[in-house]
Amino acid sequence: xxxxxxxxxxxxxxxxxxxxxxxxxxxxxxxxxxxxxxxxxxxxxxxxxxxxxxxxxxxxxxxxxxxxxxxxxxxxxxxxxxxxxxxxxxxxxxxxxxxxxxxxxxxxxxxxxxxxxxxxxxxxxxxxxxxxxxxxxxxxxxxxxxxxxxxxxxxxxxxxxxxxxxxxxxxxxxxxxxxxxxxxxxxxxxxxxxxxxxxxxxxxxxxxxxxxxxxxxxxxxxx
Numbered sequence: 001x002x003x004x005x006x007x008x009x010x011x012x013x014x015x016x017x018x019x020x021x022x023x024x025x026x027x028x029x030x031x032x033x034x035x036x037x038x039x040x041x042x043x044x045x046x047x048x049x050x051x052x053x054x055x056x057x058x059x060x061x062x063x064x065x066x067x068x069x070x071x072x073x074x075x076x077x078x079x080x081x082x083x084x085x086x087x088x089x090x091x092x093x094x095x096x097x098x099x100x101x102x103x104x105x106x107x108x109x110x111x112x113x114x115x116x117x118x119x120x121x122x123x124x125x126x127x128x129x130x131x132x133x134x135x136x137x138x139x140x141x142x143x144x145x146x147x148x149x150x151x152x153x154x155x156x157x158x159x160x161x162x163x164x165x166x167x168x169x170x171x172x173x174x175x176x177x178x179x180x181x182x183x184x185x186x187x188x189x190x191x192x193x194x195x196x197x198x199x200x201x202x203x204x205x206x207x208x209x210x211x212x213x214x215x216x217x218x219x220x221x222x223x
Contacts, residue, residue, distance in 0.1 A: 002029040005199070006063060006105075008096055009071030011039060013153050013188035014111055014195075018069055019046075021196045032065065053087070056095045060102065067107040067199045068100050082123065089124075090131045097135045097143075106202070107142040109195050110135060114149045114211050132208075142204050146191055149211040153188035186211050193218040 005022050009015040010033040022031045023043045032047045033039070039048065051059050070093045079085040093110060100108050110132070115122070118129035132145055194209070194217035209217065 004028065004030040004032065004065030004067075006032045006034070006065050006068045007071065008034045008068070008092070009073065009111075010035065012071055012073065013151060014148075014191045015069070015071035017153070017189040017192035018071065018195055021192055025196065027196065027200050028066070030065070032062075034059075034063075053092050056092065056099065060099050063096075063099050063105075064103045065105060067109065068096055068105055069109045069195060069199075070096055071111045073111065076124070085123075086127060089127045090134070093131055094134050097138050097140060101138050101140055107144065107199055108135070108140045109144045109199060110146065111191065111195075112145050112147050114147045116147060136206060142202070143206050144195070144198055144203075145206075145208045146195060146214055147208065147210050148186050148191050148214055150185045151188050151191070152185050184211065184215070186215060190215060190218045 005028040007015055007019055007022070010019045019031065019033060019041075022028050023045055029045065030047065031043075031045050032049060034051045034053075035048050036050065036053070038050060049059065049062055072088055072092055074085055074088045076085065079088060097108055097110075099105075112132055113125065113128040115125040116128035116132050117125050118133050120126045120129060135145075136143065191214055194214045197217060197220060198207070198209075
């Protein structure tokens with residue numbers, strides 16, 4: 001039976017790496033990406049659906065498959081309007097999860113953050129935590145939440161703060177051992193690889209992966 005993956009956020013750091021994996025590997029026969037405008041990529045497995053994220057429910061009939069990978073996210077610099085920021089980091093992922101439940105999509109994979117905490121006084125961490133909590137409440141059959149620490153890799157947009165943090169943590173990473181391993185910088189490609197490998201296992205239940213576990217999963221022999 002043909003298998004189909006759906007990616008939201010395929011142009012970002014993690015999403016773009018995940019897209020290349022899904023197109024190049026044999027785990028999925030079809031890949032549907034939700035885009036605001038079409039990407040300059042051609043592949044026989046790829047289908048692009050131009051969407052207005054404010055009207056996601058209008059596309060629900062087209063959002064059917066085996067796995068949804070939600071790699072959506074923004075920054076305060078890119079989206080200073082807090083209401084718009086909340087839409088991208090909370091509302092859209094939540095609506096996608098609701099559609100996944102309605103359409104009986106087997107798996108939902110969410111990129112969150114290591115600091116996710118709905119009780120946090122920090123806006124970013126609070127939003128990530130609320131998103132996790134609200135999606136968990138939906139009761140999806142297979143929900144995977146990835147909590148990477150500082151991400152490294154080549155982004156299309158400029159994020160100087162993240163670049164500086166990534167450079168610092170790349171230097172410090174060899175010194176972070178034991179319980180501190182979760183504070184090592186992690187490449188976006190590594191997160192994408194872990195997501196892909198976990199999706200092939202077809203696990204049921206709720207799974208939350210801290211940054212060091214994401215690294216281990218990407219290096220495992222499965223998938």
